[in-house]
Amino acid sequence: MTWEVFKNAFLDNLFPREKRENKVVEIINLYQGGMSVLQYSLNFIKLSKYTPSLVSDQRDEMNHFVTGVSDNLQEECQSAMLHDNMTFARLMVHSKQVEEARSKRKNRDAKRARFFYGGSSMGRLEIQDKPRFKESASNHVPSKFSKTRDDRVSNLKLKTKMVLVRQRRSLLVPSVERVILVSL
Incomplete structure (x- = not known):
């Protein structure tokens, strides 16, 4: 008994011709579709074991892939x-x-677009520190008003900064800008 005769008899008993033909049809109709390249290549390798005639050498295997x-x-x-040298x-x-x-x-492009257009429709705050006035001006009281001791103490402790808050609700609604005072 030769190897070819033994191999054919073995395959016919354990792996019927109908199943082998179905595997050939599967590999012929195999397309990546929604699969990743990794999933596609794993399926291709698995099915190519059943169809040695379709992938007889490296070039045929690459062309079919x-x-x-x-x-x-x-x-x-x-x-x-x-x-x-491609294999x-x-x-x-x-x-x-x-x-x-x-x-x-x-x-990366999607992140840039989200940042540029202001994000999702739920709204996103972009805070930009832009002082609109000098900080020393907040302690300034016009001279015609007298300063009491309590006013001087509270003015020394209180330092504020103006912050520009820009909120974009969606791509269709223009952004809303507000200026708020933030205590430091």
Whole structure:
């Protein structure tokens, strides 16, 4: 009995032809869709074990992997495949890194947009310290009024600062600015 005969008899008994054909159909119809690149590549590796004829060498395996990857990553993966030293494992790592970099950039841009446009519709306070007057002016009392001892003590202890408070409620409602006094 040769190895090929034994292997075919073994597969036919333990892994019927119908199941093998279903696995071939699964790998042909495998697309990334809403999966991450990591999840897609794990599914691809798992299914490619059942279809050695579709992924007979590294180039075939990479080509089939790239056809199932999302559209925004396909071009990047195809250009990476042009390198002579590119392997299937390197291609998977490269596509995962590209996906992570794009995700980070998207999150960073979203944070910038939220900050620039004032955040969510629930409202957000942005406090900017902008003194509108000199602090010594708050202790100044016009000379025609006499100062009592209590007034002098309280004026020495009381130091205030004007703070500009800007509140944006939503993108459609313009921001509301208020000036408040803050005790220091």
